[in-house]
Amino acid sequence: MRVAAPTLIRLHRKARALELGWPDGRRAxxxxxxxxxxxxxxxxxxxxxxxxxxxxxxxxxxxxxIEPVGSYAVRLVFDDGHDSGLYSWDVLDELARDYEQNWARYLQRLDEVGMSRDRDVVKLAALVGRYTPPKR
Structure with a gap:
């Protein structure tokens, strides 16, 4: 399913949030x-x-x-240097729709491995040594 382009994409720097609005009136x-x-x-x-x-x-x-990519996506360039994700209208719609579920699962996963939302280099280094890629 192709989602219509957002009619609003506004960055709120101080709040560290991206506001989105769609033609059907939905906002996130x-x-x-x-x-x-x-x-x-x-x-x-x-x-x-x-x-x-x-x-x-x-x-x-x-x-x-925020850089437009054709008429189907934006590239979000983050201040930590990450810039390789293309956020299509479908992806933004899905991220907005599934926010609550995704965020809860993310916090659960962090907790399960003892990671933090804050920078924790020592724990991260220890986890890298224990990481086993999923079997195919």
Whole structure:
């Protein structure tokens, strides 16, 4: 299903949130942290992973720039240097629609492995050593 382009895309830097509005009147305000940890990039999505790679330490991330990509998407350039995710209208619609469920699962996953939304380099280094990629 193709979703109509948002009629509103507004970054609220101080609040670290992206406000979206669609022609049917729906609106959403999505935290930059959420958009970053659910980036549609191959870096986080891999090839067929059931969930995005778990990424902590992004509580303070913000969007530095929003770049249009044709008439179907935007590239969100984050202030941590991440810029490889193309957020199509379908992806933004899905992220907005599934926000509550996605965010709850993200927080659960962080808790399960002892990671934090805040930068925690020591724990991250320990986790990298224990990471086992999913079997195909």
């Amino acid at each position: 305000e999505l935290p930059c942290e959420y958009l970053r940890v659910f980036s549609p990039s191959a870096e986080l999505r891999g090839h067929g992973l059931p969930e995005p790679m778990l990424l902590g330490g992004k509580r303070e991330v913000n969007i530095a720039r």
